Amino acid sequence: MATHTSEDVNEYRLVLEGITKQYPGCLANDHIDFKVKAGTIYAVLGENGAGKSTLMKIIYGVVKPDSGRIFWEGKETVITEPVHARNLGIGMVFQHFSLFETLTVLENIALGMNKDDAKDLDALAKKIVEVSNRYGMALEPDRPVHTLSTGERQRVEIVRCLIQDIKLLILDEPTSVLTPQEVDTLFTTLHQLAAEGTSIMFISHKLKEVQALCDFATVLRAGRVSGSCRPKEESITNMAKLMVGDETPVSHDYQKVVGGDDFLRVVDVCLSTDNPFGVILKNIDFTVKQGEILGIAGVAGNGQSELLAALSGESILDESGKILFPETDLSEQGPHIRREAGMAFVPEDRLGQGAVPDMSLSDNGLLTGFFQGMVKKGLLLPKPIRAFTRNIIKKYNVKCIDGNCMAKSLSGGNLQKFIIGREILQQPRCLIAAHPTWGVDIGAAISIHKALITLRDRGTAILIISEDIDELFTISDRMCALFHGQLSPIKPTADTTIEEVGRWMAGVFSDEEHHQVETLS
Amino acid sequence: MMKLKLEVRGYDSTIISYLSPVLAGLLTILCGSILFYALGKSPTQTLYTFFILPISDLYGVTELFVKAAPIILCATGLTICYRANIWNIGAEGQLLMGGLIGSWVALNLLEVEGSWVLPVVIIAGMLGGTAWAAIPALLRTRFHTNEILTTIMLNYISLNILLFAVHGPLKDPGGYNFPESALFSSSETMPVLVEGTRLHFGVLLAVLAVAITWVLLSKTFIGFQIQVLGKDARSAHFAGFKESKLIWIALLFSGATSGLAGVSEVTGPIGQLIPTISPGYGYAAIIVAFLGRLHPVGIFFAGLLMALLYLGGEMVQIELGLPLAMTGLFQGMLLLFLLACDVLIRYRIVLDRTKPQETIATTNLNPASGE
Numbered sequence: 001m002a003t004h005t006s007e008d009v010n011e012y013r014l015v016l017e018g019i020t021k022q023y024p025g026c027l028a029n030d031h032i033d034f035k036v037k038a039g040t041i042y043a044v045l046g047e048n049g050a051g052k053s054t055l056m057k058i059i060y061g062v063v064k065p066d067s068g069r070i071f072w073e074g075k076e077t078v079i080t081e082p083v084h085a086r087n088l089g090i091g092m093v094f095q096h097f098s099l100f101e102t103l104t105v106l107e108n109i110a111l112g113m114n115k116d117d118a119k120d121l122d123a124l125a126k127k128i129v130e131v132s133n134r135y136g137m138a139l140e141p142d143r144p145v146h147t148l149s150t151g152e153r154q155r156v157e158i159v160r161c162l163i164q165d166i167k168l169l170i171l172d173e174p175t176s177v178l179t180p181q182e183v184d185t186l187f188t189t190l191h192q193l194a195a196e197g198t199s200i201m202f203i204s205h206k207l208k209e210v211q212a213l214c215d216f217a218t219v220l221r222a223g224r225v226s227g228s229c230r231p232k233e234e235s236i237t238n239m240a241k242l243m244v245g246d247e248t249p250v251s252h253d254y255q256k257v258v259g260g261d262d263f264l265r266v267v268d269v270c271l272s273t274d275n276p277f278g279v280i281l282k283n284i285d286f287t288v289k290q291g292e293i294l295g296i297a298g299v300a301g302n303g304q305s306e307l308l309a310a311l312s313g314e315s316i317l318d319e320s321g322k323i324l325f326p327e328t329d330l331s332e333q334g335p336h337i338r339r340e341a342g343m344a345f346v347p348e349d350r351l352g353q354g355a356v357p358d359m360s361l362s363d364n365g366l367l368t369g370f371f372q373g374m375v376k377k378g379l380l381l382p383k384p385i386r387a388f389t390r391n392i393i394k395k396y397n398v399k400c401i402d403g404n405c406m407a408k409s410l411s412g413g414n415l416q417k418f419i420i421g422r423e424i425l426q427q428p429r430c431l432i433a434a435h436p437t438w439g440v441d442i443g444a445a446i447s448i449h450k451a452l453i454t455l456r457d458r459g460t461a462i463l464i465i466s467e468d469i470d471e472l473f474t475i476s477d478r479m480c481a482l483f484h485g486q487l488s489p490i491k492p493t494a495d496t497t498i499e500e501v502g503r504w505m506a507g508v509f510s511d512e513e514h515h516q517v518e519t520l521s
Numbered sequence: 522m523m524k525l526k527l528e529v530r531g532y533d534s535t536i537i538s539y540l541s542p543v544l545a546g547l548l549t550i551l552c553g554s555i556l557f558y559a560l561g562k563s564p565t566q567t568l569y570t571f572f573i574l575p576i577s578d579l580y581g582v583t584e585l586f587v588k589a590a591p592i593i594l595c596a597t598g599l600t601i602c603y604r605a606n607i608w609n610i611g612a613e614g615q616l617l618m619g620g621l622i623g624s625w626v627a628l629n630l631l632e633v634e635g636s637w638v639l640p641v642v643i644i645a646g647m648l649g650g651t652a653w654a655a656i657p658a659l660l661r662t663r664f665h666t667n668e669i670l671t672t673i674m675l676n677y678i679s680l681n682i683l684l685f686a687v688h689g690p691l692k693d694p695g696g697y698n699f700p701e702s703a704l705f706s707s708s709e710t711m712p713v714l715v716e717g718t719r720l721h722f723g724v725l726l727a728v729l730a731v732a733i734t735w736v737l738l739s740k741t742f743i744g745f746q747i748q749v750l751g752k753d754a755r756s757a758h759f760a761g762f763k764e765s766k767l768i769w770i771a772l773l774f775s776g777a778t779s780g781l782a783g784v785s786e787v788t789g790p791i792g793q794l795i796p797t798i799s800p801g802y803g804y805a806a807i808i809v810a811f812l813g814r815l816h817p818v819g820i821f822f823a824g825l826l827m828a829l830l831y832l833g834g835e836m837v838q839i840e841l842g843l844p845l846a847m848t849g850l851f852q853g854m855l856l857l858f859l860l861a862c863d864v865l866i867r868y869r870i871v872l873d874r875t876k877p878q879e880t881i882a883t884t885n886l887n888p889a890s891g892e
Contacts, residue, residue, distance in 0.1 A: 312759065313761065314758055314759060334761055334763070335758075335759065335760065335761030336761030336762075336763075337761075338761075339761060345759070347759055349755075352753055352755055352756065353755050353756055353759050354756070354759065355756065356749055356752050356753040356756045357752075357753065358752050358753075359748075359749070359752060359753075363745070363749075366745060367749065367756060367760045368759075368760050370742065370760075375742045378741050378742050378743060379740055379741055379742070380740055380741065380742055380745060
């Protein structure tokens, strides 16, 4: 084990030495060394499952390492719990926010504080306004959290950290919930914080953002540090190779096409919701043509789940709407009939919606593949079921022992390949896919994209709903965005820009309105 | 200090899931022995009387199957429900209703001869149980009523309807006012399979039910859908399986098998309708379903074990004067230990060594104090 002289340790704000954490069946962190200086922005890069989140949780005191040492400001420290970490000056913004929707911004922030600090709410409210304005993240302390957008909620989480004396701020994939414009604002704030001496650890797998923001990047792969670099001096391809290894291709361009006839027509679909925090769909109108990919962008929680449920038949539409495929109105039919008509679906949640965790892959193949000659007079036919599953595993390179593995034993990316393969192998005439490469490693993402393009070229109408705007620009032929349950205009991908789609994601749908906003500000 | 703690295995242990019922059985016997010892009886003799003596001859073995048949029948239906995540506690009520309706039809056909009479009576009993199970099915699918509550309440209702019938309309007019019906005719009773015993045709029906359940669960698409619904209702919804249809099928199947259990009892070993046609078979079947790992073959053997508890309980009462409550006590212990052992399927016991420094400190101290 490397030893540090005390001087060496003192130079850094945080030093991690040989951090190891073993989970059952998975070595999440394997002797990780890491050093953090004051006023510097560090990127922690890595695929899903590379061990980034575990490492951050260890620093924040949520998880205890099995071995290894942590030095905080030169002194060896055992961080026992998040409260301890906060008292040391470490703040963390998680990917999933921990806010109470029914409480106000002020109440939410007060809840996370020490008893004494939270006593004087008026003083705290003033401080919130002051801190949030200083860093360009305006917040109203009295707004209930459920009225805030996702970007604003993230501000609450960040301000919550900034209100105490912060020395190290950890952000776990903060940009995945933001529009491109919101990302720019966040980066300005982070640069300002770093200039004032705060150390920042920025977890991401989006290389462009890392390049724009970070001074130093450490890449994790399979629980180990696989390399480090200065992102501003390094090419994106090289960084990607550090993440996934040399053998996988890291990018690909696809030709854009103009589709054939209108195939899936969604006319004036409205959906009300019982969930008080759910989104209502308002007069959604679009068509997907034969042999094209239509991409719907949008920040999570703007009606994507509701739209998917309406298209798959899991939710029942309000009366006005029609789903025509190609000529028949399927709006009153359940998922079963829609599948029979040739539609296939890749759902949002792969475990517990797209696949049954406690069932084998064969059974999960049967789950939606039952029209592929696997059932005869109500009896299961084991041979076609096994053959179908073997076919998926082989064609889509699903890493597993065999078709008898439980779905839950597969990694997220492999299960996603399985589900995509299952739906594509049914040779659907229309495929509706949600977040097809969410949490999937780059290599797998490219093979999924290729499979989708092949399916498109065979004439299938494909609708992709994704939060990853880069992905949509890569594979879709036409694009639009969903905001608060409303659909933006649809344009061919070649005729639009990332800025325009970003404006759609923020709810600015017309060019005129955009000009207005510009002249006003 | 070293402590024992539970640690997540990260995968489910298949070995333990089969071993767990065996372990639970051994623990039950161990605790039973301690109990017998505390009551001043010899544990070995009592255990022998409880578990061996009842099946020490051919008659005993046939009695075991006679006792097991209704329990196994109820448990097969419950298995289908539990696989679908429908918490049907109502096998007892469905059994009583099957017995009652079967008896009513049998009493109306007392004077009729013919080989079709018994099948008609049996089918009537099954329909009775099915109709009774249709009530919670309707309430669940139409009004989202919790089936645990409705099925338990319906058990008491059906018991009281049975008591009313046997004290009133179905009472034997020539029976000196005893609360029991007339004896069924010979063409209405289950044929006996082995001369000199009570082993009747209903036992074969129970075996048949086990086979049908096995086919349903492992070979049919409906069975597959039922299991998907039970394991992950959202996936079932996504795949387009119709939840309410599956709930109806599972509950009606359970009603049919439990009703068959009831009508087999009244047309089999009992031969008439009496107030106590079931000593709680429908409840014992819940334990049997879980003890048998919700698998038809497992249920068959678990049903035999449960029947042995009933026979053994009677035997220790007769031979050693121990209270009949022993049966209930053993059933309860078995379920408790089974649930406790099932924890080990997902968790393992490990020594907690999170504070190694302290351990080193104490070991260092010991030789020092020794010197």
